[in-house]
Amino acid sequence: MAEETKRQAPRSAPTAPARALLPFILPAVAVGVAASLIFVGVSTAAEELQKVLWGPLPDALCVGRYSVLWMFVMLVATGIAVGLVVWKVPGHAGPDPATVGLDAPVLPPAVLPGLALATALMLAGGPSLGPENPIIAVNVSLAAWLGGRLLPRRPDTLWPVLAEAATIGALFGTPVAAALVISEALAGRPMQGRLWDNLFAPLTAGACGALTTTLVARPSFDLGLPPMGHPHAKDLLAALVIAAASAALGMCAVYAFPYVHAAFRRLRHPMLMLPAGGVVLGALGALGGHLTLFKGLAEIGELSRDPEGWTAGQFATMTVVKLAALLVAASCGFRGGRIFPAVFVGTALGLCAHALVPAVNPSLGVATGVLGMLLAVTRQGWVSLFTAAVLVASPSIIALLCIASLPAWLLVTGRPQMQLREDGTPVR
Structure with missing residues (x-):
């Protein structure tokens, strides 16, 4: 009876040995640091350009920094600048952004400079979008291209997951967001082994991306609102x-x-x-x-x-x-x-x-x-x-x-x- 019960009991997924996870640490660290530096680089360049476009430039022209006239001028000029990049730069700054989510496709390397340039111009010019989707696409594509050449024995599916986790960690300044996104994505896919075994490398990349961003840019999401007491x-x-x-x-x-x-x-x-x-x-x-x-x-x-x-x-x-x-x-x-x-x-x-x-x-x-x-x-x-x-x-x-x-x-x-x-x- 005990043997029959044992046979009928559901088996839990086997845990991966440490030696199977250790080889993923260095690639995850490298992708995490690189993804964060790319995000910080594009964001910093956009912020510096924004300071010029919305500060000294309108002041020199004797136009109010946020006057109706200057907002129209800057937003139309940003549309023209990004339009030129999409039209003339090789790769046309990637696919239609309306068709892309956080799970970015792997793009050819020739597309990435135009996509990064279009993103920086957009961030500086004032349209109401954030950097997350294009920066994830840039990092995913770079990681897949470089990783496939430097470490060809690693699975091709590894690099996009590492880059996505690293970029999300860098964007939010914490690896928790990356772990949550990756675990939600894994829920819809067939998975070998335990959840934490599958999260080990992405979480490492997300932690390194978050830590690098914290050390370099020191982001903060806390709005400083008065805390709420006991809920009623x-x-x-x-x-x-x-x-x-x-x-x-x-x-x-x-x-x-x-x-x-x-x-x-x-x-x-x-x-x-x-x-x-x-x-x-x-x-x-x-x-x-x-x-x-x-x-x-x-x-x-x-x-x-x-x-x-x-x-x-x-x-x-x-x-x-x-x-x-x-x-x-x-x-x-x-x-x-x-x-x-x-x-x-x-x-x-x-x-x-x-x-x-x-x-x-x-x-x-x-x-x-x-x-x-x-x-x-x-x-x-x-x-x-x-x-x-x-x-x-x-x-x-x-x-x-x-x-x-x-x-x-x-x-x-x-x-x-x-x-x-x-x-x-x-x-x-």
């Missing part, structure tokens, strides 16, 4: 309502995405699509103000320093304008990711809820607003929870976020994603 029933109600409302608002942009993308595609040429997008983004910037420009990370810091400094109407305007700017920038051909501007949208929405109902703690409003928006835009559950939690230093919010994620996920799961196939239909 009203806090749970607020979390459920704000997260669901944010997810529903994000889904409005998701459903509009293929139509806006198709409208810009009718212009057929990057020198028409991108400048036209710059014109629309200039109009949105004039409506929402300069805080609705750029990727949004520095701008949410400005919002959080004075949550009482804007009215509910102003927060609502920034929420809608930033979401529209994200939609336009992602549709017209600018190279960039959607996570960072979506964080701004969720932050503004959460602060709008606090302005409307002062009893809503601003930290709770921001965290749940970001959670719902990221669930709609990225469809990455772990990344959404993690990002929402790290923005506010309140451990008591984590339980509320987990509960609030459930109805928000029901609103977004099984529905179109903010990513298109080659034929323009949305990915589900």
Whole structure:
């Protein structure tokens, strides 16, 4: 009887011996450090160019740095500059960004300089996109190309996973985000061995990427909002309502995405699509103000320093304008990711809820607003929870976020994603 029970008991996956994992450490460390340095290099170059374009240059021309005129000039000029890169530079700055998510394809090496240049110009010029998607694509492609030549005996599938984990760790300044994204990706694939054996090399790359970024650039995601005390029933109600409302608002942009993308595609040429997008983004910037420009990370810091400094109407305007700017920038051909501007949208929405109902703690409003928006835009559950939690230093919010994620996920799961196939239909 005991032998029969033993035979029927499910077998756990065998654990890999240490000697099978040790050879992956050096490649993971190398990819982690290199991916971080590439991310920091592109970001720093973009920041220095941004300081010139939005500082000494308008001052020398006696134009207000964030005047309506200068915002129009800069956004249209950015569209022209990126359009030239997409049109003339070898590789055309990679595939249509509307068709690319965090799981970037491996691109030929000739494409990567144009993609990095287009990304830096976009970050400096003001369109509402972040660096994540193109930087992941650059690092994944470089790692696959170099790794396949330097260490040809390693599996070809190893390098993209290491590079993606390293870049996500570098972007967020912690390997936890990388581990969450990779574990979510592994959940849909056949896996040999234990989960932690499969995560060993990516986690090493993510840790090295995060540590390198921390040492070189010292990023911080904590907004410095007042911490929330012991949660009450009203806090749970607020979390459920704000997260669901944010997810529903994000889904409005998701459903509009293929139509806006198709409208810009009718212009057929990057020198028409991108400048036209710059014109629309200039109009949105004039409506929402300069805080609705750029990727949004520095701008949410400005919002959080004075949550009482804007009215509910102003927060609502920034929420809608930033979401529209994200939609336009992602549709017209600018190279960039959607996570960072979506964080701004969720932050503004959460602060709008606090302005409307002062009893809503601003930290709770921001965290749940970001959670719902990221669930709609990225469809990455772990990344959404993690990002929402790290923005506010309140451990008591984590339980509320987990509960609030459930109805928000029901609103977004099984529905179109903010990513298109080659034929323009949305990915589900």
